[in-house]
Amino acid sequence: MAEAMGLRERKKFETGLRIWRTAVRLFTERGFDDVSVAEIAEQSDVSKMTVFNYFGSKEELLFAPIREHFADAARAIRERPPGESAVAAVKRQFVEAVEARDPSVGVTDDPYAYQVRRIIEETPALLARARLLALGGGDELVEALREGGGDELRARVAAGLLTAARNSLIAQIKEQMLAGVPVDEVAGEAVRAAGTAFAMVENGLGDYGARPGPEGTPRD
Template sequence: MGDEPGLRERKKQRTRQALSDTAIELFLKRGFDQVSVADVAAAVEVSKPTLFRYFPTKEDLALDRIADHQGEAARVVSGRTAGQSPLGALRAHFHERLEAHDPVTGLNDNAIVRAFNDMLYTTPSLLARLVRYSHRDEELLAGALEETGGSGGLTARLAAAQIITVHQRLAEENWRKLASGRTVADALPEAHADADRAYDLLGAGLMEQYA
C-alpha cells in the first residue's frame, strides 16, 4: 500500500508525457490549427476531461516542451558565483546556451526543433500564450534580483521584464536567421555578437542596480 502514491504519480507523469509528445507529433505533422484537443485525447486513449486536468488549453500542450525552462533566468541569478553580477551571470549563461545550440536560444537546426520553432513563431495563439509564461519568468527573476541586494519592487520587476524580453527577442532573431536558410555554424558568431549588444544595452540601463 505504501507504494501506491508513487505508482499513481508515475502513471500521471507517463500520461502527461504521452499527451505532450503525441500533441507535438500531431501539431508538427498536420498543423497546430488543424489538430483539436479531441484528436490528441483520442490518440492517447484518454477523455477530454482527463486531458484538461493536465493541460488547461491546447496551447499549453504545445508549450509544455519549453516548460522546463520556466524560471531559468532566476536560477542563474540565484546560483551565480561569488562576485559575479546578475547581468554578468545571465550574459555568460546565454553565451553558453548558444554554444550548446540549446533550442531555447532559437539557434538549433535539428529538424524537429526547427519545425517546432516555425510553428511557435508563426502561430498567433501560441505567441499569445507565451506571454503568460513570460510573466511567470519575470516574477521569478524579479524575486531573484531583489535577493541580490539591489532595488526591489517596481525596479526589480522592470529589470526582469527587460531581461526576459531581450532573451525572447534574441531567440526569435536566431530563428529568423535559420529560417532564412543560414546554418548554425554561419549564424553563431553573429548570434554571440547580438547577445553582447543586447547585454551592453541592458548594462547601460541597469548598471547601478544589477550590473
C-alpha cells in the same frame, strides 16, 4: 539523454517523446484546434489516458518541454556564483545555451523546435498562454533580482533590460535560422551579438540615440 537512463526510464522517455512528436506533426499538418487527444493517442499507439498521464492536457503537449525556459534568466540570477553580476550571469547562461545548441534559444536544426514555435504563434489561445508564461518569467526575474533586499524599481528596470536583450538576441537567431544560415554560423554570430547586447545593459544607454544638433553628426 536516453542512453544515460535505465531501461524503464528510457522506455518512458521514448514513449513521451513519441507522443510529443506525433502531436507536433498532427498540429503542423492540420492546426492545433483540429486535432483531438484521441487522434494523438491512436497515432502514437497508446491510450488516451496515457497521453494525459504524460502531459495532463493538449496544451501541455506543446508547453511541457519549454515551460521551464521562461524562467531561465531568473534561474541564472539565483544560481550565479559570488561576485558575478546579474548581467554577467544572464549573458553567461545565454551563451552557454547557444554553445550547447539548445532549442530554447533557437540555435538548433531540429525541425520540431520551429514547428512548435509556429503552432504557438498561429494559435491565439496558445499565444496568449505563452505571453502569460513570459510575464510570469519576468516577474520571477524581478523577484530573483530583489532577493537580498534589492530595490523594486531598479529590479524592474533591470529585469526589463535583461529580458529585452535576451528576446532581441533570440529574435535575431530565429530570423537567421529561417533564412537558412548554417547553425554553426548563427551560433557564432549570436555569441558576438550577446557581447554587444549585454554591454548595452551593463553600461546603460548613455547618449545612445541622442538627436544631433544643427552642426552635429549622427551617433551610433
